[in-house]
Amino acid sequence: MPSLAKPFSLGLILCLSLWPFFSAADPYAAIIRQADLIQAGADLQIQARIDYRLSPTAKEALHKGVPLTWIVDLNIREVGRIWDSTLYQRERPYKIQFHALLNQYEVVTPEDDGEMFLTLNAALNFMSGLHDDTQLAVDLIQPGQRYYLAIKCRFDREALPVPLRPFAYLDTQWFLSSDWTLWPIQK
Amino acid sequence: MAYSKIKLPASASILILFGFILLSLQLMSSSTQESSELSEMHSWLLVINTLGSITLLILVAVNAYSLVRELKKKEAGSRLTTRMVSLFVLLALAPAAIVFYFSVQFLHQGIDSWFNVEIDRAMDDALELSQSALAQRMNWHIKQTRHIAAQLENKSDTLIALEIGALWADSGAMEIAAFSSQGRILASSSTNPSDILPHLPDEQMWLQLRQNKEYFAFDPGDNDEMMVRVILPIDRDQKRFLQVLYPIPVRVTDLADSIEFAFIRYQEMTFLRNSLKTSFSLILLLVLLLSLLAAIWVAFISIRNIVAPVKELVKGTQAVADGDYKQQLPVMSQDDLGFLVESFNQMTKRIARSRDETRAAGLEVENQRAYLETILANLTAGVISFDADFHIRTANQAAYRILHIPVSHFVSQSLSNLASKHAELADVLEAIQQLLEKADDIWEQRIVFLGPNGRQELLCRGTPLFLQDGSRMGAVVVFDDVTDLIQAQKNAAWGEVARRLAHEIKNPLTPIQLSAERLQHKLSKELPETSQDFLQRGTRTIVQQVEAMKRMVDDFSEYARPSKKQVEKINLIDLIQEILALYVPSGILFSTSFSSRSVIIEADPVSIRQVLHNLIKNAQEATAGNCRIEIKINKAVRNNAEYAELGIYDNGSGLHADQIETIFEPYVTSKAKGTGLGLAIVKKIIEEHGGVIWVDTSYNGGAGFVIQLPVFEFGNSK
Structure with a gap:
């Protein structure tokens, strides 16, 4: 089961400082449904499925032309006796934007490719499938060792317009980030 | 120079602080623009400025709390600091709040003016087109x-x-x-x-x-x-x-x-409309808070620096009020406050000098008073001062010694009160009281009374005291016990009488006696027997009377002649026991009571024997047989000196009241054959030994005499 939260960003610091006020579970936080390390030919690739959930305020902002950005943090960690060591680390940013003229949603992938979608669901559905194109060597995972895949999908509040940022740290409508989730890697 | 050395770093720190605040505010302001590179740091700048505001708020709160504590403790300068800080905060807060309110109003109105229905419709139409x-x-x-x-x-x-x-x-x-x-x-x-x-x-x-x-x-x-x-x-x-x-x-x-x-x-922009208003208002509020809190904090520091000399001045004033006139304050500046501090230092110096002079004068007065008190205390004459109501104000030691009552314990009381508690002195005290009340000028009176030690004669001189305006402020009475003086004068007179008797009477007696004996010798053989017998009786009578007159003159000479005592340490009890042994055959019943086993006195044993013999003989003569004599020796303390108090009491007819005053004077006797010199000689001997003798008037069983002699050593108590 996914668990374990690790603070890292300014947003997280602020969130932690204000945690007592917003301790209830975030109803609009992204959910990591599934994550795995799959064999792609002779190499390994990370694959995950993420459900993005938009709050009414986030939807309104999107339709008013405010682009929304999520950054998916991918980590492969080896379980140590005291400390876990990070073997692989990567960030995958996804941006969704509404084009009023065309009445379409554009998703900008980590590769900076724009994909147009007629509906929001189609756009979010496209975003939900994550395929990390990095080819990982098979010998990265050694037999007898324990590894896990850590994934977090964090909403990038700093990508919002400046006047909106302070409120994005305080309003639960903007708490769209998931917790860190850990997925054991089976050799 | 010291002022600039102290103040310059503080001023520089304040300038640097304000520089940082301005820089931070400018960066935050710039970061609100999307196009600015600082927009990425907007959140950080917001946090930094918020933390800065909180820090300044804490500093102000700490200063305010410290000030409140000082106020509660009523520390010097705290009220002035509070007043100045309050005034500054009020003056700074009021315009800042007004400017903030209108700025926010203008800001909101400005943002609202960006949007209107026409533009909305135009934008929608353009998009639709x-x-x-x-x-x-x-x-x-x-x-x-x-x-x-x-x-x-x-x-x-x-x-x-x-x-x-x-x-x-x-x-x-x-x-x-x-x-x-x-x-x-x-x-x-x-x-x-x-x-x-x-x-x-x-x-x-x-x-x-x-x-x-x-x-x-x-x-x-x-x-x-x-x-x-x-x-x-x-x-x-x-x-x-x-x-x-x-x-x-x-x-x-x-x-x-x-x-x-x-x-x-x-x-x-439409979506961000409210966010823009709130965000800009927040930034404006942060600017206001940072500026205002920094100003208030600096105001606290500055006002404390300004009030510091005043605080020192207040402390100094309190110290002066508490009597510390050596207070000197450091002059920290050359401004008006510095001048004030210098003036304060000069003032304290002058006050200290005046205080020292006053203290020296007071000390001098006190010394004079103590000197006078010492003189009064050591005067042989008793001195009692009275207030306007004739209540006792002071009394010296001699008054106690003469009257045998602690007069100084009766301050603020009248002599009548004193008399009511000491009945034995009622006569003399009432007499002095009456004289005080009646006299308008200096008076002198000789007062005789029967004190606890027998008859005493006081020579009193009273002087009423008046103020400048003539009103009576009291009186002072000086009195002296002239009993001994009068007695000495009497003794001297009797000595002179004795000398004259010896010279004028005794010298002719021998020729008279010799002439009478020659008449007897020459004429006895020539005269007839009848005449011889007459001559013999006549000459014998002459010789006997001459012998009697000689004895009488010898007695007087003895009484008047200065004694030649051989003083040695004797045990009075042993001496008494020896004398009493001599009287065993006489049938006198003696009873003795001694408080100590031995009472050593320095005296001439012959004289003391004579005293005891005289007193015992008097008692024997005063009783017609069945004579009982009681002899007591007790320890007495008078004027911080120990005395052996010897009491001799008989069961005779006793003494009349009119006899008691003159009983010790020469030629006073109730006996037919007595010369009246016995008790006078006793008194003389006792006084020559530094003692006193008086009639114990409280004894009613006969005559009682009390002798007090200085004692050298008391033996073990029984």
């Missing part, structure tokens, strides 16, 4: 594509490959391609010869195509160009599809982009 234009173009291209598809319907793949080039050329499309439902390319033609493969639909398009059997949409093309993508089935069985990509003119694209950008921008 653009969308209509593009839709019209889209419809046209769909129709055009249907026409092309109709031309290719039911044709083989080969024919399609042959005809598609011509159709592309006629349509004016960017690219035209035919592909199977599995995505296999059947034929294509493009304006760009480098494009080997056509722009095939992606998964999303395929999905839509399978659902709707057709697909048309605006696609972003290469180089930010826009194009219309239309995909239609060629055949009714939908096994082959035709995709045509139509270019949109650059001008149209630019215009559409421009309208979209403006619309989006406007929509975004």
